[in-house]
Structures are given as structure tokens and as C-alpha cells.
Amino acid sequence: MRAPLALTLAASLLLAGCSTQLSTGGVSGFFSKSDNETTGSIPDRIASSTLPVLIGAERWPSVRDAMLIVLSESEDGNTVSWKDDENGGSITPTASFAAPNGDPCRRLSIIDNTSGAGELIFDACRASTGVWTVEPMTAA
Numbered sequence: 001m002r003a004p005l006a007l008t009l010a011a012s013l014l015l016a017g018c019s020t021q022l023s024t025g026g027v028s029g030f031f032s033k034s035d036n037e038t039t040g041s042i043p044d045r046i047a048s049s050t051l052p053v054l055i056g057a058e059r060w061p062s063v064r065d066a067m068l069i070v071l072s073e074s075e076d077g078n079t080v081s082w083k084d085d086e087n088g089g090s091i092t093p094t095a096s097f098a099a100p101n102g103d104p105c106r107r108l109s110i111i112d113n114t115s116g117a118g119e120l121i122f123d124a125c126r127a128s129t130g131v132w133t134v135e136p137m138t139a140a
Helices: 002-016 051-055 060-073
Strands: 020-023 036-039 045-047 080-083 088-098 104-112 119-126 131-139
Touching (some): 060 104
Parallel strands (some): 045 131
Antiparallel strands (some): 080 088
């Protein structure tokens, strides 16, 4: 009777290290994938004071999640769609380039189908800290 209990406790202790709670909450304009994400790696973050305002607070979490996928996984020209409860749109990386300081950058076309903002063009550059700084280019 004690052996199964001891094995269960030992397995629980060993497996507890496989999941780490990281708090990557927003600080002064930094937005992470979620405030309390259980993960084995540190997620990229997005720093932008303009984009959440243009997109809207209710749409920002869906757009942010799609943007993180686009920035880290999508090739130029591959569109990623996003959708929340009532809205939707798409993000397309249109170009990859290096900033003057050497940081990798991507130009993004963001379309919000419901805000009436049209196409928003942003440049996102990734610092060595893993934070993507997103700056507006134009509103078409």
C-alpha cells in the first residue's frame, strides 16, 4: 500500500518541473501573449502604445496573438487571420529587413474588417531581449 503512494508522490515531484508558471504581464506598454501563461519557454512580447488604440481594446488580444504568430513563424506574404467574438481581420508580413542597429524587422499589413480603419502598415523590430517594437508606417 505504501509503495504505490510513494511512487505516485515521486512521479508528482518529478513531473512538477515540466510546467513552469511565468508571469509576463504588461508593464508600461508591453503586451505579452497572456498575463499568466504556463509554458516551458519565454514568449515574445510586443511593445506598442499605438496599435492597441487603433485596433481597439476588445480586439487587441486576438490581434496580438495573431501578430506573435506572424512575427515568429510566418514567411513574407503568408497571411494569418484573426477573429474574436464579433470581429476579424488579417495580418500579412510583406517584407523582412534589418534595422540600422542590425535588429531583425518585418513590415506588416494589418486589416481590421470591422473598425473601418482600412489597411494599417506597421514595422516591427525585434530587440535582443525578444521584445518586438511595433511602429505605424501609414494608414491607407
